[in-house]
Amino acid sequence: MTPPPFAFTFDGRLVRAEPGQSVAAALIAAGHRSWRHTRAEGRPRGVFCGIGVCFDCLVTINGTPNHRACLAEVRPGDVVSTQEGAGRDDLAC
Amino acid sequence: MTTSPAERPGTRYDIAVLGAGPAGLAAAVAAAGQGAGTVLIDAGARPGGQYWRHREGDEGALHHGWGHFRRLRRGLSAHGADYRPGHCVWHVERTEAGFTVHATREGSPRTVRAKAVIVATGAYDRQLPFPGWTTPGVFTAGAVQALLKGHGVPAGRRIAVAGTGPFLLPVAAGLAEAGVRVVGVFEAGLPTAFGRHPLATLRNLPKLAEGAGYLGTLLRHRVPYRTRTTVVAAHGTATVTGATVARLDQRWRIVPGSTREIDCDTVAVGYGFTPQTEIPLQLGCAMRRDADGSLVARVDARQRASVDGVYVAGEACGVGGAQLSAVEGELAGLHAAYATTGSAPDRRRLAGLLRRRAAQRSFAAALHRAYPVPDGWQTWLERDTTVCRCEEVTAGAIREAVDDLGATDPRAVKLYARPGMGLCQGRVCGYATTCLVARATGRRPTADDLRGMATRPIAHPLTLGALAAGDDSGGDDSGGG
Ligand SMILES: Cc1cc2nc3c(=O)[nH]c(=O)nc-3n(C[C@H](O)[C@H](O)[C@H](O)COP(=O)(O)OP(=O)(O)OC[C@H]3O[C@@H](n4cnc5c(N)ncnc54)[C@H](O)[C@@H]3O)c2cc1C
Ligand code: FES
Numbered sequence: 001m002t003p004p005p006f007a008f009t010f011d012g013r014l015v016r017a018e019p020g021q022s023v024a025a026a027l028i029a030a031g032h033r034s035w036r037h038t039r040a041e042g043r044p045r046g047v048f049c050g051i052g053v054c055f056d057c058l059v060t061i062n063g064t065p066n067h068r069a070c071l072a073e074v075r076p077g078d079v080v081s082t083q084e085g086a087g088r089d090d091l092a093c
Numbered sequence: 094m095t096t097s098p099a100e101r102p103g104t105r106y107d108i109a110v111l112g113a114g115p116a117g118l119a120a121a122v123a124a125a126g127q128g129a130g131t132v133l134i135d136a137g138a139r140p141g142g143q144y145w146r147h148r149e150g151d152e153g154a155l156h157h158g159w160g161h162f163r164r165l166r167r168g169l170s171a172h173g174a175d176y177r178p179g180h181c182v183w184h185v186e187r188t189e190a191g192f193t194v195h196a197t198r199e200g201s202p203r204t205v206r207a208k209a210v211i212v213a214t215g216a217y218d219r220q221l222p223f224p225g226w227t228t229p230g231v232f233t234a235g236a237v238q239a240l241l242k243g244h245g246v247p248a249g250r251r252i253a254v255a256g257t258g259p260f261l262l263p264v265a266a267g268l269a270e271a272g273v274r275v276v277g278v279f280e281a282g283l284p285t286a287f288g289r290h291p292l293a294t295l296r297n298l299p300k301l302a303e304g305a306g307y308l309g310t311l312l313r314h315r316v317p318y319r320t321r322t323t324v325v326a327a328h329g330t331a332t333v334t335g336a337t338v339a340r341l342d343q344r345w346r347i348v349p350g351s352t353r354e355i356d357c358d359t360v361a362v363g364y365g366f367t368p369q370t371e372i373p374l375q376l377g378c379a380m381r382r383d384a385d386g387s388l389v390a391r392v393d394a395r396q397r398a399s400v401d402g403v404y405v406a407g408e409a410c411g412v413g414g415a416q417l418s419a420v421e422g423e424l425a426g427l428h429a430a431y432a433t434t435g436s437a438p439d440r441r442r443l444a445g446l447l448r449r450r451a452a453q454r455s456f457a458a459a460l461h462r463a464y465p466v467p468d469g470w471q472t473w474l475e476r477d478t479t480v481c482r483c484e485e486v487t488a489g490a491i492r493e494a495v496d497d498l499g500a501t502d503p504r505a506v507k508l509y510a511r512p513g514m515g516l517c518q519g520r521v522c523g524y525a526t527t528c529l530v531a532r533a534t535g536r537r538p539t540a541d542d543l544r545g546m547a548t549r550p551i552a553h554p555l556t557l558g559a560l561a562a563g564d565d566s567g568g569d570d571s572g573g574g
Contacts, residue, residue, distance in 0.1 A: 018244075018245065019149065020148045020149040020150070020244075021148075021244045021245075021246070022243075022244060024240075025240055025243070025244030025245075025246045026244075026246075028240065028246055028248060029244075029246045033229035033230055033331065033332045034229040034331065034332075038485060040484075040485045041485055043227060043485075044229050044330075044331055045227070045229060045482075046229040047229075047232060047236055047240075047248075048231070048232060048233060048236060048482070048521070049217060049218065049232075049233045049235065049236050049521070050232065050233060050235060050236025050237070050238075050239040050240055051143065051217060051235060051236065051239055052136065053217045053517060053520050053521065054482065054483075054517050054520065054521050055483065055515070055516035055517045055554070056482060058516075070236070070239075071136075073138060
């Protein structure tokens with residue numbers, strides 16, 4: 001039997017998710033297209049490559065920025081919020 | 094999965110396989126089947142790579158070759174290979190005794206030691222920039238496929254599928270079958286050239302039948318399929334509200350007067366694939382420019398790279414589809430096992446694999462010739478069109494780096510104008526930047542140009558904390574989970 005759907009929040013609003021979905025997939029299914037603004041021009045971004053390559057889909061999950069929404073599996077009760085910029089201060093690359 | 098003795102920190106495996114797609118799975122099963130101590134490391138939560146991407150509990154409804162996948166998955170545990178999902182490999186280091194693979198799992202460092210490594214890291218969609226391609230709602234074709242196959246989510250309601258190559262067909266057919274309105278498949282190329290390679294065609298009839306099946310699905314759902322046509326602009330700010338479609342000449346310049354507006358909320362776009370080659374590059378393996386213009390690792394008949402103990406299989410040594418990846422993986426797995434354990438080669442098995450590899454490689458080469466990417470796409474760009482999505486570098490800024498600052502190769506342009514300096518490290522814009530710079534300096538892109546945009550000492554961005562924590566050999570990685 002497939003486990004039942006559950007809820008998480010995105011910028012304070014409830015969003016439904018199926019078990020095993022990524023944060024990005026659940027947001028797209030709920031009609032959202034973007035959850036980040038670029039650092040230089042403040043442009044909206046969401047999923048582009050869908051497989052963890054492009055880093056367009058960065059999002060803040062439970063207070064921690066820089067999660068790739070296309071890879072992070074969503075969990076019941078997650079608090080997801082829009083991220084400003086690439087927040088790369090603590091990243092090495 | 095329980096912790097086997099071989100998994101204890103500090104133990105050395107015979108073989109570490111990097112990537113659990115068709116190539117890596119086949120490699121790990123073949124190697125473990127020969128009695129080699131094998132670990133299979135993959136960034137994803139489940140095995141299968143791009144081709145067999147699936148959700149937990151999904152038993153193959155949308156998949157080709159699912160029986161093959163199940164056999165490989167069973168083979169992994171039957172032969173006692175250790176499988177470590179959720180491990181992002183960021184660096185592979187050569188040591189006196191072999192290799193140390195540095196990875197992170199949920200941000201914490203993990204290291205694995207092995208005598209040999211098999212790199213099976215696959216590829217991702219190759220992109221060409223065009224006005225509006227950063228608008229949310231423009232996705233790579235692979236992203237649209239991954240959302241549908243991996244998560245059961247259609248990327249939009251009215252989708253235009255555009256770009257070039259045979260991969261556009263399964264993407265469009267999958268969407269149509271899921272009940273999504275596909276407003277058109279816009280194939281920039283004119284793939285009739287394929288008919289000129291009768292031998293490759295005959296040896297690969299099943300694959301052609303698969304393609305014909307997708308075309309049949311499109312016909313049934315009344316999805317228009319147009320060749321020498323593509324999406325040259327996407328419109329909208331917060332989300333896609335439409336797109337411009339144009340007919341192209343042989344060199345992919347827009348045919349004057351042929352542009353038209355289409356009503357769509359989503360664009361799925363892909364121009365072939367770019368292999369993930371950072372690990373062979375880190376290890377100093379010899380590279381080459383493949384027939385499709387991609388930088389790939391050079392391999393010999395045994396799938397060996399130029400560096401001792403390094404094998405490369407699947408799309409990282411040349412794009413050619415899942416079946417070819419699996420055959421190369423099996424060959425790499427066998428040869429790595431023979432080399433590390435001293436077991437005797439099975440000549441008949443090898444001969445069969447070599448035959449299949451030759452047939453599939455000739456098919457792949459014919460496809461690459463049938464779907465070239467001529468450089469006329471550069472005329473679709475405006476000066477203010479973004480090329481590097483991460484650092485928001487425009488086509489104009491790249492041009493200025495060449496014309497005004499005197500840069501003559503992509504590496505110099507990268508330093509002056511910053512394309513490829515963002516978090517994706519040039520994965521997305523590397524090919525386009527290389528082509529733009531080459532053309533602006535009046536020449537063709539070389540393997541060296543591509544290498545300038547593809548070299549990444551750290552294959553995955555990681556937190557400074559994880560980097561500082563360094564080696565975990567005293568820590569505990571129970572794997573399996
Ligand atoms: C998004 C996408 C969807 C696709 N869908 C289809 C499809 O539906 N049908 C089709 O015929 N072809 C599809 N393809 C083409 C596909 O690339 C090949 O058919 C096939 O999957 C190639 O097999 P592979 O084993 O060489 O690589 P892949 O299947 O790409 O497997 C590579 C694996 O390596 C892992 N990996 C890469 N880098 C690292 C690292 N640094 N650390 C840890 N793990 C790493 C990846 O997570 C992945 O699991 C798709 C390609 C893409 C990019
Ligand atoms: S969409 Fe590209 S990394 Fe997530």
